[in-house]
Amino acid sequence: MVKKDASFEISPGSVAEQEAASFLSSKQSSNKLLNTARAKATLLFQQNKKAPIIILVLIVVGLLFSGGADQYLGSSSDPMLALATQRRLSIATWNIAAINNNPFEYWITYDENPEYNHIMQEIEQFIENPGDKDIPVNQVFTDEMFTALESRFQKIGWPNVRSYWENDFKNRKIVSGFLKDADLGSKRLASMPDRITNTINVVGKEEPVCRPTVINMYDGDLSNQDKWWKAWEKFMFEDDLTISTKDGDITKKPFEMLKGISRAKYPAVTEQEEADSLPLQTMCGAIFDAILVQMMNTVSEPNIWQPLKKTMVESLNKKKVPHTLEILNKVYGNSDIITLQEVSASLVDQAKHGPLGKKFWIEAPSDMDPVRDQNSVILLNKKRFPEGAFGEITQKVYASFPQGVDVPVAKGDINAIITKDKDGIPYVICSFHGDTNGLATIPVNDALVKTLESDAELMNHKLIFGLDANTYDKFKPGKQQDVRQWGESYMAHGMSSCWGDVPQPGNYTTFNARTYLQPQLNKACKSTEKREKGDVNPKDFIVFKKNDFEVVKTWKDNTGERKYIEDMAFPTLAFPSDHGILATVLERKF
Template structure:
């Protein structure tokens, strides 16, 4: 192990030690030191001492805290040595350094002596012990602050750049002053020798004075420029010394003499005058020479005055800068006002977080991760309340939705709209629909007459007499029987085999082929789609939309009676047609251009959903994540990602072997490119080990006991991977819980058991949409977040939000509108924060074991804007954030990797 160097500067110290690690700087602050920021270069000292090893201390700005820097830097295989260097401002520089192989004592002022090795060794050891004791005493009394080596180098570069800039400015001032003196001297000499006599002489004096004035103005202006430029720096400017000023004055005088001699030799005016006045008496020439010398002396005095003024200006500038530093230090000690602090909190925190992440980016213990339920594309842009980020279109949207809400919730006020069904969907339209269903063989021929007669009776005795709002749209029984929502689900938006979609002509999807402004425009288009279009559903399956309707079973929906079950397909076709007609009629009655509003919403929430989602993940907030867990991802998104930087530059996209491309609700794991190796899909392996009895939660296991595998295809993806930076193996999991969250605890039990048995040396990192709820109301049969957290605690797991249910915040905030089939779940605009139908719950978490991560470096954060920030009390999705789940992201610090412990 190499021995350390020691260097001593008055009351400031610097220690250079040799290590095998990368360079770093440790700064120690002292209360009563006058010198600071001493930086010792890492130049290796060989047997012949190099003066470049040590750089003098830089004087700190007044008011700043003095500090001591300890620079740790690697040295090559050179003989270990100890060097003691005391430097005093009033004492000549004195060097002594000692090597175990040889011993030498060197005095800087030229005397050299050789002494016996034992004597020198003993003296050096005493010095080393003395200085080491002093240094250790001061270090123990110091406040320690860690400063990266890069910052120390940057400060040194800034000091050097500032010094060079100041020197250049001073040189420029000197050049300007010298140039002014030269011009004045040249003008004086030329005018003096011109044939104009005394008038010319007077004119010369005037011109010379002007030149002097111009030179003074130039010098003053340049001084002001230097002052403005230097005010940008916080370091004080050192005033010009007396010797430097004297030297500048001498240089100016020499320059004036050179100009005078040169002009006297080469000036054509002087030559002509000498030829013309060759007979002039010698006494006159002598007087001229005396007068010329006087002029030169005056010019020299003017130049010296300019230099002195420049010196005074620089001194004054230095004083002003020192005063400014004192004021800034006082202001810093007092602190900013509370108001400014509040205004800058968000941006400051964001900058600090970014700085932390940048500094820690190469630290193998730092891991950045995020989880996001992207949400499947919603075919109905009107189904949920959305938030407009800008004012463009916001007023029209809110006016339309509020008008619809009033019509449906206050039908007595809008009696002219709440009319009977037959006035909108007429008897002729009903009979035409029956005829079309017969032609489509919607029911078997043996039973067709009887079933269609039952539907006619249902129409005459019930449906056509209902008021469209109070008796039809707001009839909870129609919703429970699924007579509208079921046919809407299968025909609203149909995915085609060759790509693309086919949309039913209705208000509640993105149909845009033709106008639906009135019933007369809507009905022909609706009939053509349902009974005329033949769609390619699969390579060998071609169907009309009317033939895609499915029977509704009483066993699944007990509110349906037996007679309705037998005619459920044609009956659901009739109720669906009435429902679509009512919506067209109500929106037409608002006198608002709802189709333009819908077009804009469809563009943002449907057509641009996948590109916008990819753009968010490609942004600077998320593109540097080590791993991202996604849920409810579509196959179209995975295809799009492969064509963008998301997959080509930033991440590898890992899909589970259990994924279902047709379902479009698959979980994904995005791993940072070149950061992970040996990825292995374990999804099918872990799912094969599930049994209902493996769940530790009795309520969950009992509710799932009827199914061997309660998890839908694509809900879970599990990978093992090795992180390149520390060669640590991880177990990465992404999961999308069922609607009620009842499958969440069983999947956690399964992953925990699999980890302990098969991958106990791996670090588990688990991002999921748990679908947990704040409420523990059992009739709703939803997962209570308190039970979820208890389950985590039983497995020694924790979440990025902790394990206290009382401190959790929501990650979803959405509410249904009245433009969707299930009106019993609709919420008025004024009730978005109070209605029990609002989904405002903590659902998204990142899970890990307590023993694997030591702390959270940054976060956890929520994002419902796509830019890394979270806006409270707004529903989402928004036009810029196309999901009803917020993104959760956090930066964790691992403990000592298991593979290296």
């Protein structure tokens, strides 16, 4: 046994400390690390006074590079790492939001280019106060274009709709008579073909195929009506596209993908319009796209708005997945648990095969929906949960819904797993994406609690539930979930949240509002009314049993930098979702 020499120490100013200090300074390390290295070196010298001074330097090098000094001491610059101690869990939840095919649909914060706000405000004025810009339809979708369309209809055996054109549509004003026509909207004559043909996922192609229009990722030249029409006609009637269906892969032209508009579902449609709905909606879809091209080239120059759109598409659409993964890895990669919502199968695959897959077990639900492709996913830190998930109990949660009650959930919305941390503590971890109105949130939480309380094997598990609750501050009674009622509901189960027992209605995690460049103008918000009429609500939560944990720290983030800028519409070019990230550190009570 080595005799302890109580009098031995490395004194300040000694050669040993000077060597270590010089090395640490070059690495910009902290005084805490130096003190730790000094203590370890002291112990070694106590055991062997002849040990060379290089031992001290090697200890420091080891602290810096074998697992990192941050892992040993924690880092004040990274709250996820600094606060995650033995009894603490660092948790993040994020609805990363499905990719929106229309880069112009929502107001975004685009400080890098003032042309964005200028164009969007000009479009708003064009529609709200068109004046002499409210020209007849046949000046943007010409008689020659209709005749070409009519010829296409005749060749494929569709009914003739010239009477609709001559007696009605050609003479309508493009704004007051078409875009703002509520009856046209209720019949879905323009929105239905847009929904089906706007963006089409094609077998064997990484990127989807887009209809030539302003409101998607189409990157062709739309600088005038003739160029638009030539591309539009070819796309709709000539391009063969192979798509996946439940019956296998099939090849169709876009016009063949359209579906008739049923009067039973849309009562505003007349019997004759129902019979003529395929050519009628195709004509209205063409008129709609022609008006959008006319508007954009009126309020801006093609060499301004088209490059602007391309930049937005790159950031908001094409690079959304890699940008999302980068934020998760670089900013929240030290979390113990991450719950995600609205996750595509592609993102799951890329996460598993990228840097996140080295740090986390990535658990997707067994009932992933490849068509809707919006799934709830759970990431477990491999150091905190070395064995990953032991099983999934999602189906048990479904089975706990009250009989005869229709809870508005879809495949992939709920993902509940069981696991155990490195200390043997058992957990149930759940990720959930609520329906748009939040009406499923309370029933799902009730079912989750019932599942745990009714199963002897799960009763002792600690629950972590990260969710997009889709709750509202200013709610429509009976139609939307009040955030206060949601708080009362989880408290009745002995639960609390990262926001405390009582959620704060004004603690928003979303701030988005529709623009005038999308088919549903009744939902458009003026540039001055984004907060008043937009979706600005407290929607995201992390909940748990109050007896199990207490909150150490909670923050939200709409920048990807652990900061939240209030009163800022998002997504932005730097932050790719319309939901903020919510993060918390919980301390286990026992």
